[in-house]
Amino acid sequence: MTDISNELERYLQSTVKSKALWEEAKQYLPGGDSRNSIFWAPYPIFVDHAAGCHVVDSDGVDRLDFIGTMTTLVLGHSPKPVVDAVNDQMTKGVVYNAPNAHQVHLAKLLCERIPSFELVRFTNSGTEATLNTIRAARAVTGKSKIAKVEGGYHGSHDQVSVSVRVNPAKAGERSHPDAMPATEGLGEGTLDQVVVIPFNETAIAQDTLEAHKDELAAVIIEPMLGSVGMLPATYEFLAMLREFTTANKIILIFDEVISYRASSGGTQELYGITPDMTSLGKIIGGGFSIGAFGGSKDIMDLYDPTAPGGPRVAHAGTFNANPVTMVAGAATLEQLTPQVYRKLAEMTEYLRAGIKQVGADLEIPVKVTGLGSLFGIHFTGEELVGYRDIAAEDSAFRHQVFLGLLNEGILMASNLVGAVSTEIGEAEIDTFAAALRRVLERALTPSD
Ligand SMILES: Cc1ncc(COP(=O)(O)O)c(C=O)c1O
Known part of the structure; x- marks a missing residue:
């Protein structure tokens, strides 16, 4: 044909x-x-x-x-509420070297909507958001490896550039996929840090996870494979991940950079399964560069510069939470x-x-x-x-x-x-x- x-x-x-x-x-x-x-x-x-x-x-x-x-x-291209909010902000400055109230507004909207969010931090991309969820998970657990599903896309940093759009003929068995580089140029040892499981194959994936439970800091998953095909996880698969990670004190990360679009609380609301951490991006910036990651106060306090001894996890970014993106994001969410x-x-x-x-x-x-x-x-x-x-x-x-x-x-x-x-x-x-x-x-x- x-x-x-x-x-x-x-x-x-x-x-x-x-x-x-x-x-x-x-x-x-x-x-x-x-x-x-x-x-x-x-x-x-x-x-x-x-x-x-x-x-x-x-x-x-x-x-x-x-x-x-x-x-x-x-909301389509250049929706009026977003354009008006951005135009207004542009006359007041684009980015400052001090916090702005608009990020509080967007943070509040997100924390009110997303079940797993007690506290949230903004970044400039979904890539930075998933990077931070993994880093926080490592800091919390003191362990290093992560598990991800074959076909899951989480941005372009090294740790998640593994087993994305692999050629199945070269990637081992369907039930036990090999960790495959998604690009040349990954740091030495990157592949050894990643346990790859098959999406939606609950019993097989659980066996693999059990075998690595003492080494895993996090399991990261798109509750619906997004850019790779918009394929939702089964309830059973996500419930297994929730149970397994809770039982073994491993951080469960939902990457909802795409799937957050599915409902105001994301797919975690649709499934009724709350992860420990969530990464976001795309729609929450109203068309401007954005990412966000959040979770329980316990975990997010790692980033608190007022904590005794300072923040345990570093987090910087010249354009993080810049007011133009923040007003665009808030104007978008308010329409939703x-x-x-x-x-x-x-x-x-x-x-x-x-x-x-x-x-x-x-x-x-x-x-x-x-x-x-x-x-x-x-x-x-x-x-x-x-x-x-x-x-x-x-x-x-x-x-x-x-x-x-x-x-x-x-x-x-x-x-x-x-x-x-x-x-x-x-x-x-x-x-x-x-x-x-x-x-x-x-x-x-x-x-x-
Ligand atoms: C599920 C998922 N996570 C992370 C990312 C990375 O986001 P960004 O392109 O903003 O870095 C994407 C981008 O498409 C994505 O689909």
Whole structure:
């Protein structure tokens, strides 16, 4: 079914200016950008401007945005409450060498909403947030190793750059995955520090964890594999992790950088399972660079500079909790009322049903995963349990569909994960479903 030439030809024809920009960009930036995670072949579109749920590229092509900067823009592009708050703050200074009240406001909003948060600290990225949860866990437990699931993405620092998008053929058995580097350049011994378990395979994972229980400082997990496919954990799997970590005095970390979008209390609220620490990012900065990590007072007091002897864990960052990001984040969260979350979830269910209908009509097996306003499209009839099932999907066909959707005026992440913003309604979703239908019909039509 995979013959990408038709979609590729259309794409090349409609992205002439993006291609020229990319050629120029490559003279100054390796590969023409600063973010490998959003590269796609043959080259990405260059965005000229965006508003609401529309993104317009340098060639003037207007696309519906069904990813919102890797799930960040829950209110769409440049929502008025955020723009007003930021404009107002910009006239009062962008960043200070002393605390500001806006971070107290955002911290309060988060602590009120997130079950595991008694205290919170801000960073500039989700990467720094997960780094700090792991560091705090090591300080609390006096142990060093961490456990993570195969396919879990937690940012780009060394400790979590292990067993992310691995090639299953080279990564050991499904039940006992090897720790694989996600990049070259990791420090010596990094892999030895990480115990890798299979996602959603409760009994097998528990056995592996038990074997390492005396060495583990933390178990870190996305309660829903986010960028890798929007695949939720089972309740049973998370409950096992909670029980195991409590019994063995190991810190359970939920990385909700993406999954926090699913509800106002994150997936920890949806599942009713409270971790010891949580890392956040993306939506809580209203489109500005942010991360946050938090947990119980006991743990977060490690960071307290007024503690006798000073803070046990260092934490600095020139732009941490800068007032522009803080007001943007607070303005965003204030828009996210229970009613808005309900509507987002309803719209995303409508989208899931529309996608499944297209698959059923064209007799193409399709599954739509995700929680709340997050979704992932998978063209498979097989059960999706963990990373290996996602890795087994036909990546060439997925790329064909992704390029086809771009050609039809839809922007998603290149691995077909997406997010619905408050700017997206039934009309946009119907447009999405009709676009997908045309793309799949083209894929089913043999080219000459
Ligand atoms: C679950 C998860 N954790 C951490 C990160 C890292 O966040 P950032 O890109 O802000 O460093 C990401 C980014 O996509 C993520 O999806």
